[in-house]
Amino acid sequence: MIYVVIVILALIAAIVAPRFMPGALPGLGGAHGIAIARVLLLLLALTAILETSIVKIPANEVGVVRKxxxxSNLADGQLIATNGETGYQAxxxxxxxxxISPFFNVxxxxxxxxxxxxxxxxxxRVVARDGAPLPAGQVMADAWPEKDFxxxxxxxxxxxxGGQKGLQLSVLKPGVYPLNLALFEVKIGFIKNGKDVVANNDEIYNLQGLTKEETPLDTSITRVPAxxxxxxxxxxxAKGIDCATITAKTDAEGLAADLVPQGCKGIWADSLSPNDYYxxxxxxxxxxxxTRVTALEFKGGFTRRYIDLKVDSKGDFTQSERTQSFTKPNDSADSAINTKMEGWEIQQELRAVVQITPEHAPIVVAAVGGQSEVDDRIVVPSIRSHVRNVYGGTIQVEQLDDKGVRSxxxxxxxxxxxxxxxPVLEKAILERMQVDGRRAGxxxxxxxxxxxxxxxxxxxxxxxxxxxxxxxxxxxxxQTAQEQRQKTEQxxxxxxxxxxxxxxQIGVQTAKLMQDKRAAEGRAERLYLEEQAAGQTAQANVLGKDSVLRLQQMKLVIDVLAAHPDILKNLNLPRIYVAGGGNGLEGAAAVFGGVFQDGAGAAAADVVKK
Structure with missing residues (x-):
């Protein structure tokens, strides 16, 4: 407004002031001085007009105009002008x-x-401060089509x-938007997650600019993981959709739920596949x-008794009793199952592997609740019941009769x-659980x-x-080790x-060879003597036994002399040989005759008796 006053005063001064000015200013001619004064006043007025007409918006801001x-004035209940009314403009x-818009800032x-x-x-999250009122029973404005976003x-x-006043069903996806914050209020809610978000702060965009406040609002995207x-x-x-109710069942005798088509009010019959959704x-x-395979474990929650046996060096047994408590792990579905068999109390731990099929997920949620409700209300109680029934009932097992036939x-x-x-117990429990599982989806x-x-x-x-x-x-x-040790030492x-x-060993072998040699020589000698005896017997039969005896004697003498020729050198043989068969004195005469012969080397006289 100050610039408007300056413009008015400058224009008045440019028109009226020269009349009251002296005819001549010092150093200036009268006409020239008046002209210069008017120009200066007009420049002042023009500067003031420009100041009220220039519009400049920074690159990171948007200009919201309030006329x-x-x-005319806005109608009752209307906040944003669309036809030039006084107030915030659309x-x-x-x-x-x-x-430059003349006098825009005025x-x-x-x-x-x-x-x-x-x-x-x-x-x-968008809230419109102005627009058409919501129909009765409607809590949010209708969603805008994607093509008209x-x-x-x-x-x-x-x-x-036809934009409706109030909370909008359509949301702003990630990006930067030059919105009219006189009409729209936008909230972005951050929930502390211990990672990139450290506090529950909301960013609020409205006529006050950007402010923050701490509320539990969460505007994170809906992420369906793999x-x-x-x-x-x-x-x-949504409008224009046939929202007839669909009655769905998991099994002929299983869970039943009323579902609706996608876009209708209620539980949608079609579930969302893994992806990010705004x-x-x-x-x-x-x-x-x-929809993954999930393991439900039944562990702990009992006190176990033990009887320890010990054996001394004499082979005598001694026993002692002790106990140990097992607590239920935090990640287990339930504690061990308490059963009874043959009057004895048995604590049984087990693991069940289950899976909810995607087509049954909406029925399960509508009839029971989420995954934890299904486990707590259906699966866990059913497993405990069937384990007790099998352990307290009968089972079918294979056995051999007296003839060795399996039945x-x-x-x-x-x-x-x-x-x-x-394995037999596991199969019996599984068959019963599968029936209940199909009923529960x-x-x-x-x-x-x-x-x-x-x-x-x-x-x-x-x-x-x-x-x-x-x-x-x-x-x-x-014992085996001792025998092996003895063999090793040996x-x-x-x-x-x-x-x-x-x-x-060589001596034994040599003695055996000598024994074999002598045995062979003995056998050869025996054969030789046997052959010699046979020859002598034949000779005796021809020559007579006495002749054969003398021949053998002579042969022996000859063999001895042949082996020892030195005997002949020192042997004094008779010089006179008398032969004959009579009983006369020829032999004695020959002996005495030789004595009286001259010379020791004279030839012996042969006296032959005829």
Missing amino acids: LYGA QVIPPGTFR LNTLDYLPLVTVPQGFYG QKFLDAEYFLTH GSVGVVRSSVQ LNRDAYDVTLVS VVTRPTRVLDTIEQR VDVKEIRLGESVIPPELLLARQREQLAGQLKLAFIQE ARATANQQSDLVTA
Whole structure:
């Protein structure tokens, strides 16, 4: 307004003031001085006019116009002008605008407001301060079609094309928006997550600019992770959709629920597949249901008794009792199942593998609730019941009769079956659970028994038998080890005396060879003598035994002389040889005659008796 006063005063001065000026100013001619004064006053007025006409909007802000002097006033209940009325105007001045509008700043006021910035992973919750009233029973404005979303952000189009007042079903996706904050209020809610969001702060964009306050508002996107589906419960209903109720069942005798088509008010029959969705949390409540295989464990929650057996060096048994408490883990579905068999109390741990199928997820949520409600209300109680029924009932097992023929018999369940017939028990429980699972929309895939807490008295005899068997095996192993050690020591001693053994072995072999040689020589000598005797016998038969005897004697003498020729050198043989067969004195005469002959070397006289 000050600039308007300056313009008026400057114009008046330019017109009226020269009349009161002296005819001549010092140093200036009279006409020239008046002209210069008028020019200066006109420049002053022009400067003041420009100051009221220049419009300049920074690049990171938007200009919201409030007209001070409009053609008419706004109607009752109307906040934003669309036809030049006095008040906030629907049209805004975009960021980075520079223009000259005569006396714009005189006729209007300009609010410089920030651009609305929606970060990734969140959406902007929009509330319209003006627009058509909501129909009775409707809590949120109708959603704008995706193709008209940009028009929805134009305040003038919004107000002139049926935009409704109040909380909008449509939301702002991540981005930067030059909104008319006189019409729209935008909130972005951040919930503390211990990562990138450290506080529960809301960013609020309105006529006060950007402010923050601490509220539990959450405008994060709806994220359906892999291995899950999202079941939507809607509190709004879109226009132009047939919303006839659909009665769905998991099984002929299973859960039943009333569902609606997508876009209708109620639980949608079609669940959301894994993805990110910009759903207004004020209108849609999404329940995540895992379609992955889930393991439910029954563990802990009992006190176990033990009887420890010890064996002394004499083989005598001593026993002592102790107890140990097992608490239920925080991540287990429930504690171990307490059952009774043959009058004994048995604590049974187990693991069940279950899965909710995607097509049954909406029925399960509508009839029971989320994943935890299904486990707590249906699966866990059913498993506990069927385990008790199987353990307290009968099972079918294979056994051999007296003839060795295998057959299937039905008999009561025994305590030791938890050790010896585990697959049979698991199969019996699984078959019963699968029937209940189909009714509840849950696929029970596997039952695996864990630790069976059997009273220690039942295992005492078996433990004694096992210890006795182990003692027997230990004795046999020790005996075998002792024998092996003796063999090893014998082999070591044999190795140390190897040279003596080789010598002795060679001696034995040499003696055996000599024995064989002498036996062979004896056999040869015997054969020789036998042949010689046979020859002598034949000779005796021809020559007579006496002649043969003399021949043998001569042969022996000749053999001796041949072997020892030195005998002949020193032998004094007779010089006279007398032969004859008479009884006369020829021999004596020859002897005496030789004595009287001269010379020791004379030839002997041969006297032959005829």
